[in-house]
Amino acid sequence: MSDACDFRGLLERHQVRVTPLRLAVLEALGSASRAFRVREILAHIRRRRRVHKVTVYRILEDFSQRGFVRKIPVEGKAARFELACEHHPPHPHFQCRACGEVECLEPVPLEQVWQELRGPLGHRADRLEIRVAGLCRRCRRARGEP
Amino acid sequence: MSDACDFRGLLERHQVRVTPLRLAVLEALGSASRAFRVREILAHIRRRRRVHKVTVYRILEDFSQRGFVRKIPVEGKAARFELACEHHPPHPHFQCRACGEVECLEPVPLEQVWQELRGPLGHRADRLEIRVAGLCRRCRRARGEP
DNA sequence: AATTTTTTTCAACCAAGTTGCAAAATATCA
DNA sequence: TGATATTTTGCAACTTGGTTGAAAAAAATT
Ligand SMILES: [Mn+2]
Ligand SMILES: [Mn+2]
Ligand SMILES: [Zn+2]
Ligand SMILES: [Zn+2]
Numbered sequence: 107m108s109d110a111c112d113f114r115g116l117l118e119r120h121q122v123r124v125t126p127l128r129l130a131v132l133e134a135l136g137s138a139s140r141a142f143r144v145r146e147i148l149a150h151i152r153r154r155r156r157v158h159k160v161t162v163y164r165i166l167e168d169f170s171q172r173g174f175v176r177k178i179p180v181e182g183k184a185a186r187f188e189l190a191c192e193h194h195p196p197h198p199h200f201q202c203r204a205c206g207e208v209e210c211l212e213p214v215p216l217e218q219v220w221q222e223l224r225g226p227l228g229h230r231a232d233r234l235e236i237r238v239a240g241l242c243r244r245c246r247r248a249r250g251e252p
Numbered sequence: 253m254s255d256a257c258d259f260r261g262l263l264e265r266h267q268v269r270v271t272p273l274r275l276a277v278l279e280a281l282g283s284a285s286r287a288f289r290v291r292e293i294l295a296h297i298r299r300r301r302r303v304h305k306v307t308v309y310r311i312l313e314d315f316s317q318r319g320f321v322r323k324i325p326v327e328g329k330a331a332r333f334e335l336a337c338e339h340h341p342p343h344p345h346f347q348c349r350a351c352g353e354v355e356c357l358e359p360v361p362l363e364q365v366w367q368e369l370r371g372p373l374g375h376r377a378d379r380l381e382i383r384v385a386g387l388c389r390r391c392r393r394a395r396g397e398p
Numbered sequence: 399a400a401t402t403t404t405t406t407t408c409a410a411c412c413a414a415g416t417t418g419c420a421a422a423a424t425a426t427c428a
Numbered sequence: 429t430g431a432t433a434t435t436t437t438g439c440a441a442c443t444t445g446g447t448t449g450a451a452a453a454a455a456a457t458t
Contacts, residue, residue, distance in 0.1 A: 123424085125436070144414080158438045163415065179383070181325045183414060183445070200375055209375075214368045222360045223384055229346055229355075230397075231386035237325070238369055240377035251376075269455090271405070290445075304407050309446065329414065329445055 110193050111136055120172050127157060131165050132189070141178050141186035141199065141208045180237070182206050198236035204245035211238065256339050257282055266318050273303060277311050278335070287324050287332035287345065287354045326383070328352050344382035350391035357384065 113132040117124045134150035135142060142150075144162060151157050166187055169175035176190040180201050186208050188194065197213040216234055223231065241249075259278040263270045280296035281288060288296075290308060297303050312333055315321035322336040326347050332354050334340065343359040362380055370377055387395075 123435075125423095127437075156438095159414095160416080160439080161437050164437085177327065179325045179327045181323065181331075183329055185327075185414090198369060200377065202375070211369060214365055216365070218364060219360055219362070219382070223344060223357060223382075228389045229348070229384075229386050230392055231346065231384045233385040235383040235385065236365070236369075237381040237383070238375075238377045239379040239381065240375050243374045246376055269404075271454095273406075305445095306408080306447080307406050310406085331445090 111189065111191055116174060116191055120174060122168070122172070126155070127151075127161060128165055130155065130157070131162060131169070135175065135187060135189045140210055141176075141180075141188040143184045143186060145184070147187065178208070178235070180206075180208055181239070196234070198238060200238045200240070200242070202242035202245055203239055204241055204248075207242060209242070257335065257337055262320060262337055266320060268314070268318070272301070273297075273307060274311055276301065276303070277308060277315070281321065281333060281335045286356055287322075287326075287334040289330045289332060291330070293333065324354070324381070326352075326354055327385070342380070344384060346384045346386070346388070348388035348391055349385055350387055350394075353388060355388070 111132075113129055113136070114124055116132065117128060122128065130151045131147060134147040137150060144159070144166065147166075148157060148159055148162055151162070166175060166177070170177045170187070174190050176188050176196070178186040178188065178199060180186055180199070181203075188210070190196075195213055198211040200209045200211055201207070202209075214236070216236075220234060223234070241251075246252075257278075259275055259282070260270055262278065263274060268274065276297045277293060280293040283296060290305070290312065293312075294303065294305055294308055297308070312321060312323070316323045316333070320336050322334050322342070324332040324334065324345060326332055326345070327349075332345075334356070336342075341359055344357040346355045346357055347353070348355075360382070362382075366380060369380070387397075392398075
């Protein structure tokens with residue numbers, strides 16, 4: 107789980123003032139190698155201190171703008187957030203249709219897809235997201251399927 | 253766009269009773285080759301008759317379950333819906349970061365990506381979604397960029 | 399026609415996310 | 429140092445998208 111990341115340094119490098127809350131948000135995101143709901147981040151932080159949800163929303167918004175946090179749209183209403191620093195390059199995600207959980211997958215080479223997509227596009231495209239949907243192992247077993 | 257689709261037949265083939273509202277939802281979805289917000293579908297239908305939003309939500313939910321409508325998660329809280337009949341095979345989508353608009357892109361071959369993704373996955377994956385993000389032409393021009 | 403089943407509506411609710419502004423904390427400068 | 433400006437956080441109130449349960453309306457079945 108990315109103990110490798112130096113959060114303090116990350117903030118400084120991006121010219122963002124280091125505050126306890128900003129650090130706490132990064133630590134929450136770094137606490138597991140997956141994408142978190144805001145409410146999970148809040149819960150994580152609140153084990154140690156008090157925060158207001160607005161603050162966390164604003165911090166996450168700011169970090170995504172600056173590009174060192176990724177906001178991942180998924181099925182259902184709560185978006186997910188994950189670290190996007192050097193240690194966490196873009197990668198596809200799997201989402202279970204039944205329980206809604208999101209799992210990070212290994213990066214896949216996308217040059218080919220990019221090529222097909224970028225060419226004919228009149229837009230400036232700068233990000234490619236892949237989402238795989240299906241039934242996760244747990245949910246499949248819970249239904250008695252092999 | 254897609255006058256080719258026989259909505260009445262589509263419903264019958266899927267053993268869904270044909271009702272004016274269900275037809276109206278399909279017609280709204282078929283009215284342009286793009287993915288719609290629920291509120292857009294509502295507006296479209298309301299030009300001719302009255303509907304309650306709950307009904308449309310339930311119809312869309314039902315249709316997506318049955319697989320002839322696709323629900324597309326995007327950035328922002330309102331999901332998009334589009335036809336998923338024979339005439340509308342799966343394809344990537346482009347979403348503008350500035351205005352939020354979603355545009356359908358031409359299908360791309362994904363065997364390669366599927367292969368990489370399906371193999372190591374302990375899950376039953378049955379759907380692969382691609383979302384390209386960036387700045388659309390209009391928004392780019394509006395900012396004075398070439 | 400009477401009964402059952404399906405479809406649509408209504409009212410009330412919930413959760414995620416946003417807004418404007420005040421309070422607190424932190425930085426800057428006299 | 430203390431006074432002032434700036435940044436960060438918190439609070440309350442709100443908006444938007446979507447959901448729930450049960451009643452009313454419509455349609456199918458007998
Ligand atoms: Mn991830
Ligand atoms: Mn589409
Ligand atoms: Zn699952
Ligand atoms: Zn745009």
